[in-house]
Amino acid sequence: MPKNPTALIVGTGVGGLSAAIALKNIGWSAQLFEKNNGLRATGSGLSVMSNASTAMKTLLGIDLNLKNYGAEIQNFEIRHKSGLLLKRLPMQEISNQQGTPCVCISREKLQQSLLDKLGDTNIAFEKRAINYVETPKSVQLNFDDGTSAHGDILIGADGFHSSIRESIGTQSIIQEAGYICWLALVKYSHPQITPGYVVHYWGSGKRIGIIDIGNGWVYWWGTANMPSHEAREWKGTNNDIAEFYIGWPDIIHDIILSTDSTSIITVDAKDRTFPETWTKGRVTLLGDAAHPMLTSLGQGAGLSIEDAAVLGYVLRNTDDHVEALKKYEFIRQPRARTIVNASRELSEIEQYDSLILRIKRDVGIWLAPQKKIRERLNKSLLFDNIAVQTTTNCKVFPQL
Ligand SMILES: Cc1cc2nc3c(=O)[nH]c(=O)nc-3n(C[C@H](O)[C@H](O)[C@H](O)COP(=O)(O)OP(=O)(O)OC[C@H]3O[C@@H](n4cnc5c(N)ncnc54)[C@H](O)[C@@H]3O)c2cc1C
Numbered sequence: 001m002p003k004n005p006t007a008l009i010v011g012t013g014v015g016g017l018s019a020a021i022a023l024k025n026i027g028w029s030a031q032l033f034e035k036n037n038g039l040r041a042t043g044s045g046l047s048v049m050s051n052a053s054t055a056m057k058t059l060l061g062i063d064l065n066l067k068n069y070g071a072e073i074q075n076f077e078i079r080h081k082s083g084l085l086l087k088r089l090p091m092q093e094i095s096n097q098q099g100t101p102c103v104c105i106s107r108e109k110l111q112q113s114l115l116d117k118l119g120d121t122n123i124a125f126e127k128r129a130i131n132y133v134e135t136p137k138s139v140q141l142n143f144d145d146g147t148s149a150h151g152d153i154l155i156g157a158d159g160f161h162s163s164i165r166e167s168i169g170t171q172s173i174i175q176e177a178g179y180i181c182w183l184a185l186v187k188y189s190h191p192q193i194t195p196g197y198v199v200h201y202w203g204s205g206k207r208i209g210i211i212d213i214g215n216g217w218v219y220w221w222g223t224a225n226m227p228s229h230e231a232r233e234w235k236g237t238n239n240d241i242a243e244f245y246i247g248w249p250d251i252i253h254d255i256i257l258s259t260d261s262t263s264i265i266t267v268d269a270k271d272r273t274f275p276e277t278w279t280k281g282r283v284t285l286l287g288d289a290a291h292p293m294l295t296s297l298g299q300g301a302g303l304s305i306e307d308a309a310v311l312g313y314v315l316r317n318t319d320d321h322v323e324a325l326k327k328y329e330f331i332r333q334p335r336a337r338t339i340v341n342a343s344r345e346l347s348e349i350e351q352y353d354s355l356i357l358r359i360k361r362d363v364g365i366w367l368a369p370q371k372k373i374r375e376r377l378n379k380s381l382l383f384d385n386i387a388v389q390t391t392t393n394c395k396v397f398p399q400l
Contacts, residue, residue: 004029005321008141008151010129010164012039015287015304016157017114018056020121022312025060030121031149033141035128035158039115041107044183044265045211045219047073047198048110051383052302053100055309058385062117064305069113070105071214074196078365081203083249086366090374091198094381102381104198104211104219106185110301124149129158131167132283139282153321154283155311157304160272162289170275170285176228177269177294177344179205179351181221182241186259188218190251201252202362205353206244208252220255223269225351231268237261269294271344274337279329281322286311291336296346297380299339306383307332314392331391339380 007023009016012034020030048066056062076089095101105113128144132154139154156164165172192199193212200209205225213219224244226234241264242256272292278285287304310331314324352358365373 005153005319006031006151007153007155008033008139008149009155009157010141011157011159011287011289012123013157013159013287013304014110014114014301015159015289015307016155017111017118018305018308019155019157019286019311021062021114021117022056022060022308023315024118024121025062026312026316028315031151032121032123033127033129033143033149034123034125037125039111039123041111042265043107043185043263044221045070045104045106045185045213045217046110046301047102047104047211047298048305049102049299049302049381050095050098050100051299051381052305053103054098054383055306055385057100058383059309059313059388062309064113064117066103066105066110066113067101069109070103071196071212072101072103073198075194076198077200079199079201079249080362081201081206081245081248083201086202086362087368087373089377090370091377091381094374094377098382104196104213106213106217106219109213129156129163131163134281134283152282153315153325156283156285156289157287159288160292162285164283165275165285165289168277168280168283168285170277172272172275172292175271175273175344177271177347177351178225178228179223179269180226180231180234181223181267181269181295182264183219183221183267184259184264185213185217185219186255186263187216188255188258189216190254192251193218201248202350202358203245203248204355204358205351207350208245208248210251210255218255220259222256223351225353228268228270231266234266238264269347271340274340277329278333279325282325284311284325284328290332291340293340293343294347295343296350297339297343299343299380303336303339306335310388313388327392331388342380 006029023030078087133140197212208222211219238261286307314327
């Protein structure tokens with residue numbers, strides 16, 4: 001095995017930072033490149049489900065320790081827009097089984113937790129990657145300022161509009177979901193919001209989530225069906241958002257109106273067709289660059305952490321980096337495809353606006369036995385490290 005092989009990583013989002021953690025853990029040198037002039041974690045929150053921490057822990061022995069930075073989910077409710085409780089999801093039971101928590105956290109704190117884990121690492125800012133050139137023994141990454149960097153492998157963790165994905169030549173077309181998302185963090189307290197509390201309210205073509213992220217901070221998000229071109233241009237205030245939820249429980253109006261309009265982020269919901277190829281020679285994709293998804297399962301960041309753990313695992317103890325990247329893609333694609341499709345399917349159901357479909361949806365989840373709910377959740381929340389280890393160590397590896 002060569003001494004200290006080098007990975008060039010484009011992007012310093014959750015995916016890029018996690019990849020650097022995983023690669024440093026196996027003795028690689030990781031060089032991160034970011035087009036912006038610093039690290040950015042926009043002012044909202046997210047959930048990092050137990051599968052992500054499980055992947056890092058079981059494959060690489062890394063404890064991400066996220067619950068020290070956010071709030072571990074204790075009570076996850078789905079409610080009808082009238083306030084009626086439709087279901088409690090057994091998140092804690094599943095976390096206990098895996099021995100890793102589901103954590104709700106601000107993006108800033110998640111970034112901080114990953115940087116703390118990473119320690120000293122060279123991050124080059126204002127470096128916009130444009131393409132690469134591969135030679136038999138290395139890869140050259142080119143930037144728009146005319147400079148370049150050289151390494152043993154290149155990881156495109158450059159998000160939804162990945163330039164590395166384009167350079168590989170893989171097709172992935174944007175699919176607009178037809179709704180808007182608002183996201184915000186606010187210092188807020190209410191008797192309903194106990195430690196580790198998550199509630200999602202479902203209505204007609206609209207939903208809203210209210211989530212404790214610890215230290216008195218609450219993350220909320222809302223959605224409403226809207227043509228994507230309108231969602232992209234939408235410029236309303238907190239009052240305008242509250243009007244979408246007239247007749248919904250008071251806490252919803254209260255939290256929206258307690259949030260400064262300027263701190264509310266607006267996003268048009270979209271994903272992409274699943275790219276058939278992530279890997280070419282010494283180059284591969286990770287996180288949203290590989291598998292952008294709708295947010296319904298709350299797994300985009302989680303899957304990028306899983307990607308990083310598997311990448312570290314397949315690359316350890318081998319000097320055949322090209323073969324290892326093929327294994328990474330082979331192992332990750334079925335799992336990512338399943339979650340991308342499941343997120344899209346759940347998003348359609350959650351955004352139903354037809355009365356008949358909504359009644360079917362709401363009564364369906366209300367009557368669903370806990371065993372069935374658990375089976376559905378297990379598909380995304382359980383990370384199968386044994387399958388990854390078995391496939392990685394397989395002597396006869398199926399060629400892509
Ligand atoms: C509304 C919303 C809610 C979400 N909620 C959740 C949730 O609850 N749980 C969850 O797990 N996920 C959630 N996600 C998804 C999650 O945010 C993403 O999947 C995750 O952040 C992707 O991380 P990434 O590192 O792959 O990409 P990004 O975070 O997009 O990072 C890419 C980085 O690459 C940089 N970059 C891009 N191009 C270049 C270039 N050419 N050269 C150099 N640098 C470049 C960018 O500046 C950026 O820093 C949500 C997403 C949205 C939109």
